[in-house]
Amino acid sequence: MKIALLGYGKMGKSIETIALNRNHTISLIVSDSNSDYDFSNSDVAIDFSIPSVAVSNIKKAIDAGIPVISGTTGWLEQYQDVLDYCNSNNGTFLYASNFSLGVNIFFELNKRLSELMSNTSEYTTEIEEIHHTQKLDAPSGTAITLAEQIIENTEYTNWTLDEPKPNEIHIEAKRIENVPGTHEISYNSEIDSINIKHTAHSRQGFAMGAVIAAEWIKDKKGVFSMKDVLNIG
Numbered sequence: 127m128k129i130a131l132l133g134y135g136k137m138g139k140s141i142e143t144i145a146l147n148r149n150h151t152i153s154l155i156v157s158d159s160n161s162d163y164d165f166s167n168s169d170v171a172i173d174f175s176i177p178s179v180a181v182s183n184i185k186k187a188i189d190a191g192i193p194v195i196s197g198t199t200g201w202l203e204q205y206q207d208v209l210d211y212c213n214s215n216n217g218t219f220l221y222a223s224n225f226s227l228g229v230n231i232f233f234e235l236n237k238r239l240s241e242l243m244s245n246t247s248e249y250t251t252e253i254e255e256i257h258h259t260q261k262l263d264a265p266s267g268t269a270i271t272l273a274e275q276i277i278e279n280t281e282y283t284n285w286t287l288d289e290p291k292p293n294e295i296h297i298e299a300k301r302i303e304n305v306p307g308t309h310e311i312s313y314n315s316e317i318d319s320i321n322i323k324h325t326a327h328s329r330q331g332f333a334m335g336a337v338i339a340a341e342w343i344k345d346k347k348g349v350f351s352m353k354d355v356l357n358i359g
């Protein structure tokens with residue numbers, strides 16, 4: 127498979143290593159310095175860039191008829207626009223706030239725990255995420271997905287980085303040198319606490335998941351998620 131890499135930073139480079147090990151080739155590398163590019167020799171595009179350019183990168187791939195997967199976070203207010211664009215142009219698109227198998231299993235645990243908590247009023251819920259200091263967005267896309275899952279199953283209606291109101295889940299976003307990505311959900315009452323936590327030890331799980339998603343999506347049409355790829359949940 128010939129892969130176009132949209133973004134060649136920490137993730138783009140990790141994806142390149144894994145893709146080459148799986149006998150794929152890299153047909154195009156796009157970074158800030160070469161934004162005038164075309165997809166003429168590519169089978170699939172993988173976007174791990176920056177929030178301000180992700181949407182134009184994704185739409186450009188759809189225009190070229192190339193299936194595109196994106197892991198870039200921090201642009202989700204435009205997600206519906208991208209879905210509509212993909213569907214109306216008969217394109218192929220997959221976004222995941224987190225491509226690792228472990229976090230996608232963790233998402234299922236989070237859903238189940240929030241379902242179990244749906245009828246209890248004793249517990250308050252908090253999310254903590256920790257990432258490296260170069261991260262541009264806060265909270266992480268993964269923390270937003272976790273919060274949205276809890277909101278779907280409980281009385282909470284919003285998440286906030288600030289002091290929470292009773293209907294808001296507090297997300298604490300910490301930035302510490304070299305942390306690849308840690309997410310913890312806590313339910314706290316007077317009596318006890320329940321915590322679930324995922325710790326990434328490197329970027330390998332994210333990059334492997336992205337390559338597996340690209341292999342899976344190559345000949346498909348439509349909008350997909352990692353649930354479709356991993357067949358879990």
Ligand SMILES: NC(=O)C1=CN([C@@H]2O[C@H](COP(=O)(O)OP(=O)(O)OC[C@H]3O[C@@H](n4cnc5c(N)ncnc54)[C@H](OP(=O)(O)O)[C@@H]3O)[C@@H](O)[C@H]2O)C=CC1
Pocket residue numbers: 132133134135136137138156157158159161174175176177179183196197198199200222223224225226260332
């Ligand atoms: N969904 C998931 O599983 C994961 C998602 N992420 C997300 O992926 C994104 C990238 O993360 P990471 O690799 O760590 O970030 P980096 O900052 O290391 O890399 C970002 C890259 O984007 C490039 N870039 C800048 N402008 C453009 C442009 N116009 N077109 C294409 N690329 C451009 C930068 O190029 P230059 O170097 O020239 O400035 C840089 O190489 C982030 O949003 C992060 O949150 C990260 C890990 C996992």
Ligand SMILES: O=C(O)C1=N[C@H](C(=O)O)C[C@H](O)C1
Pocket residue numbers: 199223224257261265266267268269306307308332
């Ligand atoms: O920027 C990162 O590094 C990561 N970003 C993703 C997010 O925002 O959730 C996924 C992962 O946690 C690493």
